[in-house]
Amino acid sequence: MLHTPLWKRVLVWAAVVLGLYLAMPNLFYSRVETHNDAASEIEKSGGGATPEQEAALAAWPSLLPSSLVNLGLDLRGGAHLLAEVQLADVYKQRMDSLWPEARDALKAVRDQTGGIKRAQAPNGVLKIAISNPEGMQAALEALQPLASPVVSLTGAGSSNYEISGAGTEITIVLSEAEKAATDTRTMQQSLEIIRRRVDAAGTREPSIQRQGADRILIEVPGIGSAEELKAIIGTTAKLTFNTVVGTTQDAEANPGPGNIVVKDAEREGLYYILDEAPVVSGDNLVDSQPSFDQNGQPAVSFRFDTTGARKFGEYTGAHIGEPFAIMLDNTVISAPTIQSAITGGSGIITGSFTIEESTNLAVLLRAGALPAGMKFLEEKTVGPELGQDSIDAGRAAAVIGLIAVGVFMVASYGLFGVFANIALLINLGLIFGILSLIGGTLTLPGIAGLVLTIGTAVDANVLVYERIREELRQAKSAARAIEQGYERAMSAIVDANVTAMITALVLFYFGSGPVRGFAVTLAIGIVTSVFTALYVTRLLIEIWYNRAQPKTLVV
Structure with missing residues (x-):
C-alpha cells in the first residue's frame, strides 16, 4: 500500500482548499464587484447606505472572501495618459522662494550696496540690482552662505547655486548638478502625488511609471474617460x-x-x-x-x-x-x-x-x-468592450487548451491522465486564488501566461508517469513503482522549473506593464504546477490505489 504521512496530507489538502476558497469570488465576479462598489459608495457618503447598496452587501456573505483578480486596462477598459512634467516651473519656484532669503542676507551690507531690488529675469534665474557697484564684492560674500552642497550622490562636491555679479547686477542660477537633483526629486514627488490621488479615487491597480527624463505614463483601469482622469490628476490644491x-x-x-x-x-x-x-x-x-x-x-x-x-x-x-x-x-x-x-x-x-x-x-x-x-501629450480612453472581447478570446483559448490537454493525457495515460486533469483544474484554481490574495492584475499577456501554464502544467506528470512505466518494466510492484516514479522524477522536474522561474523573475524585474503581468502569472503557474503535479496527483493516486488495490497497474 501507498502511505503518505498524515501531516503532509493535511497540509496538501489544506493548501488546495484555501487556494480554491480564495479563488471562489471570481466565479461570482459581478456580484462581488457590486458588493465592493456599494461598500466604497457607503464609505464615501459617510456610512449611509441606500436600499440598493444594502441589498448588494447582503448578496455576498461577509464571512466569505471578497478579494478579486483585478483586470488590467486592456481587459477592463479605462484611461491612458502620457504627461510631460514642466520642470521649468520648479526652477522658477526655487528662485521665487530664494528672493526673500537673499534680500535678508543683503540687509547686513546695505550700507555698502545701497538700495536693492529684484530685477526682471527669465524663469529659473534670480537677478538682484544694487545701487552702489562698489559694494558688489560685499554683496557676493553676503550671499555666498545661501549656496550649499547638492543633496545628491551624483552632485557630491557641487554647490546648489552659482552666484555671480557684474556692475550693479547680481545673478543667481541653479547649478547643473542641482538641476539634475531637482529634476529627480520633482519626478519622484509627481509620481507619488499622482499615485495618491488616483488611489484616493478608488481605482484598482493603476500603472504609473516614469518615462524618459520628464514624462509620466498613467494607465488606470475602470475609469470612465481620459478627461475624468485628467480632472483627478490636475487638481493642484496649491x-x-x-x-x-x-x-x-x-x-x-x-x-x-x-x-x-x-x-x-x-x-x-x-x-x-x-x-x-x-x-x-x-x-x-x-x-x-x-x-x-x-x-x-x-x-x-x-x-x-x-x-x-x-x-x-x-x-x-x-x-x-x-x-x-x-x-x-x-x-x-x-x-x-x-x-x-x-x-x-x-x-x-x-x-x-x-x-x-x-x-x-x-x-x-x-x-x-x-x-x-x-x-498632456497623449490621452485616450479604452472601451471595456475591447477588454470583453479579449476576455472571451482568452476564455475560449483556455477552454480549448484544457480540452486538448485533457484528451491527450487520457489517451496517453488512461486513469492516471484523469488524475492529471483533475490536478490541472485545481492548478488553475490555485493560480486565481493566489492572484486574488496578492491583489494581482490580470492583463491580456497574463491570460497568455495562463494558457501557457495549461499547456506546460502536465509536463511534470508526463515525467512522473514515464518514470513509473520504466519502474514497472523492471518488474517492480505497483506501489513501489509509483513511489520510485515520483521520487526519481522530482529532481528533473525541480531543475526544469527553476530555470523557468529564473526567466519569469528576469522578465518581472526588467519588464514593465504587460510584460510584468505575464511574468507574475507565469511565476505563480510554475509554483502551483509543481505543487499539483508532485503532491496533489500523488494523493489522488494514493487514495485510488489503497481503495481499489489493483493486482496489475497500467499507466
Whole structure:
C-alpha cells in the first residue's frame, strides 16, 4: 500500500482548499464587484447606505472572501495618459522662494550696496540690482552662505547655486548638478502625488511609471474617460500664505516687480496685490482635516512642520494688524488681519465651503500639490468592450487548451491522465486564488501566461508517469513503482522549473506593464504546477490505489 504521512496530507489538502476558497469570488465576479462598489459608495457618503447598496452587501456573505483578480486596462477598459512634467516651473519656484532669503542676507551690507531690488529675469534665474557697484564684492560674500552642497550622490562636491555679479547686477542660477537633483526629486514627488490621488479615487491597480527624463505614463483601469482622469490628476490644491501689498479693482494692474495680482474668491471685482514669494507654502503642511470655525461653518484646519511653524510664528509676530492672504490655486480664499502671533504651528482656513468642499480640500492638501505643471501629450480612453472581447478570446483559448490537454493525457495515460486533469483544474484554481490574495492584475499577456501554464502544467506528470512505466518494466510492484516514479522524477522536474522561474523573475524585474503581468502569472503557474503535479496527483493516486488495490497497474 501507498502511505503518505498524515501531516503532509493535511497540509496538501489544506493548501488546495484555501487556494480554491480564495479563488471562489471570481466565479461570482459581478456580484462581488457590486458588493465592493456599494461598500466604497457607503464609505464615501459617510456610512449611509441606500436600499440598493444594502441589498448588494447582503448578496455576498461577509464571512466569505471578497478579494478579486483585478483586470488590467486592456481587459477592463479605462484611461491612458502620457504627461510631460514642466520642470521649468520648479526652477522658477526655487528662485521665487530664494528672493526673500537673499534680500535678508543683503540687509547686513546695505550700507555698502545701497538700495536693492529684484530685477526682471527669465524663469529659473534670480537677478538682484544694487545701487552702489562698489559694494558688489560685499554683496557676493553676503550671499555666498545661501549656496550649499547638492543633496545628491551624483552632485557630491557641487554647490546648489552659482552666484555671480557684474556692475550693479547680481545673478543667481541653479547649478547643473542641482538641476539634475531637482529634476529627480520633482519626478519622484509627481509620481507619488499622482499615485495618491488616483488611489484616493478608488481605482484598482493603476500603472504609473516614469518615462524618459520628464514624462509620466498613467494607465488606470475602470475609469470612465481620459478627461475624468485628467480632472483627478490636475487638481493642484496649491496652498500658500503671502504678504498683502495692496488691493485693486483692475485685473490688469501693474503690481510692480516681485508682485502678482490675484482675484478674491468671494468678492467679484476685488483683486489683491501680493508679494509673489510666499511666506509659507503648502509644502510645510504635515496635516489638514475638515473642521468647523467659531460660527459653526465648514472650514479646514491645518498644521505646519517645525520649519513652517517657525516661519509662520515669526511673520505673524512681526506683522500684527496687517492683512495676510491665504492663496489656493492662484485665488485668495481668505485675507484675515493678523491679531496676534500664531506660534503653535496650526491654524484654520475659512471660506464659503460646504462640508463636502472642506473635506475634499483637506484631502487634496494632505496629498500635496504637484510640484510642477503637467502637459498632456497623449490621452485616450479604452472601451471595456475591447477588454470583453479579449476576455472571451482568452476564455475560449483556455477552454480549448484544457480540452486538448485533457484528451491527450487520457489517451496517453488512461486513469492516471484523469488524475492529471483533475490536478490541472485545481492548478488553475490555485493560480486565481493566489492572484486574488496578492491583489494581482490580470492583463491580456497574463491570460497568455495562463494558457501557457495549461499547456506546460502536465509536463511534470508526463515525467512522473514515464518514470513509473520504466519502474514497472523492471518488474517492480505497483506501489513501489509509483513511489520510485515520483521520487526519481522530482529532481528533473525541480531543475526544469527553476530555470523557468529564473526567466519569469528576469522578465518581472526588467519588464514593465504587460510584460510584468505575464511574468507574475507565469511565476505563480510554475509554483502551483509543481505543487499539483508532485503532491496533489500523488494523493489522488494514493487514495485510488489503497481503495481499489489493483493486482496489475497500467499507466
